[in-house]
Amino acid sequence: MYQRKRIELIIEKMAHKRAGRIFESCGMTGYTVLPALAGYGGGNRWSRDTDISASRDMVVIISIGDVARVTETMTQLEDLLGEHIGVVTVSDVEVLRPDRF
Amino acid sequence: MYQRKRIELIIEKMAHKRAGRIFESCGMTGYTVLPALAGYGGGNRWSRDTDISASRDMVVIISIGDVARVTETMTQLEDLLGEHIGVVTVSDVEVLRPDRF
Amino acid sequence: MYQRKRIELIIEKMAHKRAGRIFESCGMTGYTVLPALAGYGGGNRWSRDTDISASRDMVVIISIGDVARVTETMTQLEDLLGEHIGVVTVSDVEVLRPDRF
Amino acid sequence: MDVAISTLLSPIILFFALGMGAALLRSQMSVPEAFAKGLALYLMMAIGLKGGVEMSKNPLTVEVMLVLLAGVVLSFIVPAISYFFLRVTTKLDQTNAAATAAHYGSISIVTFVAATEAVRMSGLDSSGHMVAVAALMETPAIVTALFLANRGAKRETPVAGSERGELIREVALNASIVVLVGALIIGWIAGEEGTARVEPFFVGLFQGVLCLFLLDMGLSAGRGLRQGWRELSAATIGFGLYMPLVSAALAAIVVMMLGMDTGDGALLITLAASASYIAVPAAMRLALPKAKPSIYLTLSLGVTFPFNVTLGIPIYIYLAGLMSGAGG
Amino acid sequence: MDVAISTLLSPIILFFALGMGAALLRSQMSVPEAFAKGLALYLMMAIGLKGGVEMSKNPLTVEVMLVLLAGVVLSFIVPAISYFFLRVTTKLDQTNAAATAAHYGSISIVTFVAATEAVRMSGLDSSGHMVAVAALMETPAIVTALFLANRGAKRETPVAGSERGELIREVALNASIVVLVGALIIGWIAGEEGTARVEPFFVGLFQGVLCLFLLDMGLSAGRGLRQGWRELSAATIGFGLYMPLVSAALAAIVVMMLGMDTGDGALLITLAASASYIAVPAAMRLALPKAKPSIYLTLSLGVTFPFNVTLGIPIYIYLAGLMSGAGG
Amino acid sequence: MDVAISTLLSPIILFFALGMGAALLRSQMSVPEAFAKGLALYLMMAIGLKGGVEMSKNPLTVEVMLVLLAGVVLSFIVPAISYFFLRVTTKLDQTNAAATAAHYGSISIVTFVAATEAVRMSGLDSSGHMVAVAALMETPAIVTALFLANRGAKRETPVAGSERGELIREVALNASIVVLVGALIIGWIAGEEGTARVEPFFVGLFQGVLCLFLLDMGLSAGRGLRQGWRELSAATIGFGLYMPLVSAALAAIVVMMLGMDTGDGALLITLAASASYIAVPAAMRLALPKAKPSIYLTLSLGVTFPFNVTLGIPIYIYLAGLMSGAGG
Ligand SMILES: Nc1ncnc2c1ncn2[C@@H]1O[C@H](COP(=O)(O)O)[C@@H](O)[C@H]1O
Ligand SMILES: Nc1ncnc2c1ncn2[C@@H]1O[C@H](COP(=O)(O)O)[C@@H](O)[C@H]1O
Ligand SMILES: Nc1ncnc2c1ncn2[C@@H]1O[C@H](COP(=O)(O)O)[C@@H](O)[C@H]1O
Numbered sequence A, B, C: 001m002y003q004r005k006r007i008e009l010i011i012e013k014m015a016h017k018r019a020g021r022i023f024e025s026c027g028m029t030g031y032t033v034l035p036a037l038a039g040y041g042g043g044n045r046w047s048r049d050t051d052i053s054a055s056r057d058m059v060v061i062i063s064i065g066d067v068a069r070v071t072e073t074m075t076q077l078e079d080l081l082g083e084h085i086g087v088v089t090v091s092d093v094e095v096l097r098p099d100r101f
Numbered sequence D, E, F: 001m002d003v004a005i006s007t008l009l010s011p012i013i014l015f016f017a018l019g020m021g022a023a024l025l026r027s028q029m030s031v032p033e034a035f036a037k038g039l040a041l042y043l044m045m046a047i048g049l050k051g052g053v054e055m056s057k058n059p060l061t062v063e064v065m066l067v068l069l070a071g072v073v074l075s076f077i078v079p080a081i082s083y084f085f086l087r088v089t090t091k092l093d094q095t096n097a098a099a100t101a102a103h104y105g106s107i108s109i110v111t112f113v114a115a116t117e118a119v120r121m122s123g124l125d126s127s128g129h130m131v132a133v134a135a136l137m138e139t140p141a142i143v144t145a146l147f148l149a150n151r152g153a154k155r156e157t158p159v160a161g162s163e164r165g166e167l168i169r170e171v172a173l174n175a176s177i178v179v180l181v182g183a184l185i186i187g188w189i190a191g192e193e194g195t196a197r198v199e200p201f202f203v204g205l206f207q208g209v210l211c212l213f214l215l216d217m218g219l220s221a222g223r224g225l226r227q228g229w230r231e232l233s234a235a236t237i238g239f240g241l242y243m244p245l246v247s248a249a250l251a252a253i254v255v256m257m258l259g260m261d262t263g264d265g266a267l268l269i270t271l272a273a274s275a276s277y278i279a280v281p282a283a284m285r286l287a288l289p290k291a292k293p294s295i296y297l298t299l300s301l302g303v304t305f306p307f308n309v310t311l312g313i314p315i316y317i318y319l320a321g322l323m324s325g326a327g328g
């Protein structure tokens, strides 16, 4: 098993393509977007099924990559998150096939 | 980057508001709820699209916070999980903006 | 709190039952399947709502277990992922009730 | 008997059988949850509106009030009887027995609808206020069941994160009660004329949507059975087959006592005999999370529901005929 | 006034009230997002087709062109006025005021549909091209609002990950514009004969689907209000009530100037008075992510929408009657 | 030719064009997956029921059996021919060629429906059992394709986690086969009278729902094309255009040999010429996960489907006319 980094970005659904472009341009080999159902932040709750505008929907983007690319990606995500709401974390993971990342 | 903790709670959908109230009352600044599609536990499988009652639906709640609040939250979650089914884990993550958590 | 391992497997939705059988046969006590919404890999983007065939849908399977079983599971997942697309990671987590895993 | 056969061969039941067959053969097909939930909302709006429009044509009489009351009483009592049978004849513990009992005291709105159809096909009439009876019978069973589950040992402090009144809110304002009662009142206010423009949607499509929904119910029932039957003993499965008849007998007495006519009587008996598979399971996850869905759901959806929509309903109509003859 | 009352008691409004009531009583019921989004698509296809078929019956005149142009101009101007009122009377900052203003300049298609119904129930006629006016009025408001939001301080570099033209694409080709305009053109091409076979779906079911959709809108509006009202000052809530009237007055002048007849006039006034709750909120998440949905959505969906569908529309029809009398 | 034009201008095709156009212009609009899947279920139930009701009117003859058999044989043979063309004219490897071939041997139920409409608009008749032919033609192609893909090198042990029979179950009991065949049998059993009450739903709405579904197919096809065309060589795209004609020619011979009448003949030719875009892609993910959806889906949904519903169907009807003239 090999050491890699895992980025987890929680961001507005409307902005997820912006985030995706950052991952792609920083050379991350892939990412996966999960829909969120509900959430809480800044004192406010939201829920997908009770907001007809869907404008508060959030998604979680997971992306696995090597340290260098993850660092590069984080710099650009910092700029994106300066504008958008959302939360980003990085953690250590082990992977099977190191050449994929 | 700054060290924080990430709680991941897998719990019945029907009970997710209870969990949310715990996160909020323990001072966690936010959380995000993801829907699950299917699962397995205690020898039984469930699946969202094949159970018309939706009573077995589970969700995953992710919340990032600092050590103190996470510890406090875990204590109360222990009580909740004594009653409800579900699984909770804590892991180390790095974040960009430490003041948010 | 007790040390356990967390497997996160990103795999085609069509293959998730195969993965589930591996988790079950390796003695993992449970797993939870989350639907993905969109993603990118190998230069291609996919999105659930814009592909009527649904054949590119991915899911994320989360499973918590002890080191021994996780190691065993990873061996078999390696075989599965030799055929299927997808990504698997392992990370360290702390759990509350050690006897559950 | 003719009615029984033509009911069994109606597209609605055939689609249920198709779904059940597909699930038992392990087909992977499914109806997306969001779509099925949307159809369920539609069905409840349609039932409510229809009932309301019919109620708007007649004044509310004391007889009607008595039927409403009888329904509530039945819903309170049936769980106690169910619990007794479960504890005596099966090995279910207190919690699982109570949770299961709640399902049998409450009602299944789809069984109700199927009975309404069968009543109509038998050339009988039924009244709009039976929808109100159905709505009223959803909840009381839960109260009885919680009382039974919590006898003896009990936590003194509420579980972390719980909120005063959340269960009551969940139960008394669940989607099916809100929509059934709400649509009933709307139908009542708007009347036949006011609802004319929504009729093509709520009346014209009803049977067809029901087919689609029953296909999904068949899939759920079949999958539940296939996965859950191992957890059910013969005694438990037996309960799922005789309990509807016990409740039906009890309701039949009420029908006779109140002198209800055959159509309404058949519906009241069906309501008593039917078991919940949406509202109560959801409430149980909150109130009795330790009870196993693989027991109560398999029983209610996999055993009792199929029994009711095939053999049960013709029996209940026949029974109501006897009773209304005896009473009137 | 009779019209006002029968509008208020129509199933559509009653289902909206039901949803709002259920949400305010904290019922947990919900309409799944995927299902509601599907219904919204259906409604827009149906409106577009109907408008297109009607347009196919008459030639495009200069008068029609002038109405289209007037709609666009109104959508450009109203946000400026809204912004002015918000900045002067409330404590909203530049960003939130601009984002809110965009909502009031744009339109609510459901309010438009409700007005079409009310117009029909008043025995008046309306024209197919009003659907085109509605589609055209969706976007311009956003342009004005972005200009207002970005006056003064501005980032010089675009935010990481953004793409040239993404906002324009998002806004000009959002689902409601694509489907409304697309279906309008399809209805125009296919005409009455060509669309005959889809009529049972798009015409017959329209009222009923609208009921279901308004139940969901009621739930959203009620929940929004319950959660968001604390963020709204009295002045802000006031804005949600008087701003529709200000826009209506402005539009009324246009109606008089163009000599529009009462039905079409009422629709134009309604469009001006209505506020967006789907297209503009989505655009704001991309363009002004720092603006708070709990302000603009609560105001548009929780305050202005209920006001418009209950009290507003009768007023706008009355106003249009005055104006077309005055003008013609 | 008139038929060709009125087909092209029918709302169904226009909505497909709208979706495709919106996707190519990079509109972000979408139809939620759960809703689209629900509509697909509806369409298959409706087609099956209709076919079954029609079949209930006529006895099953040897001629019908021969047509069913011919469909199966075509589905087995077409993938072999497709595979040959792909390997000779394109650079696709064994796996991708086999996976693509499976799509062309199987069928597209929406193309079938569109052809049924066009046949009707041409004043011709078609028979209910053609639905059974469609259902039977879904699967055999997959068998041929797997044989082709696995010639030569093969894993000796099954992949971890796989289960004996899972692929067969997935393929033979996929949603579209279960629902088509199930509804066909239900329609057959219930007959015209038994299905009368579900007619407003399954017959009345069919055309309209199809519009909504084709809007979604247009979006999928357009997005597939926009993202996938770079992976497709000119030779591959060419295959997507001439292969339907090759299959059509083959089927035309069958039509002549069996002496089928024009309507049924046109449908058989269309089935042969059409390519799967739901059932086969799903099966390929399980059976040949290394094959690329961006190749086979783009080709089947982005190239062949649009070709068939616009130019193809009129050609196939014309061809069937020639053949049935020649044969009978
Ligand atoms: N600490 C957190 N952990 C997990 N999710 C969060 C956290 N903070 C915010 N979120 C998510 O981000 C959304 C917006 O948060 P905020 O920017 O605080 O308004 C919330 O509704 C949550 O879905
Ligand atoms: N070890 C585990 N890892 C991940 N999810 C689990 C695990 N155990 C249980 N779950 C989830 O929790 C649900 C209930 O599990 P149980 O309480 O074991 O019946 C399962 O259906 C899974 O969705
Ligand atoms: N590095 C990665 N991180 C997260 N998800 C990934 C990654 N690579 C691939 N994926 C997911 O796996 C799918 C297939 O990827 P691939 O096998 O590269 O075509 C993608 O569409 C993503 O959803």
Ligand code: NA
Pocket: D078, D103, D104, D105, D106, D107, D108, D247, D271, D272, D273, D274, D275, D276
């Ligand atoms: Na009952």
Ligand code: NA
Pocket: E078, E103, E104, E105, E106, E107, E108, E247, E271, E272, E273, E274, E275, E276
């Ligand atoms: Na406006």
Ligand code: NA
Pocket: F078, F103, F104, F105, F106, F107, F108, F247, F271, F272, F273, F274, F275, F276
């Ligand atoms: Na074919």
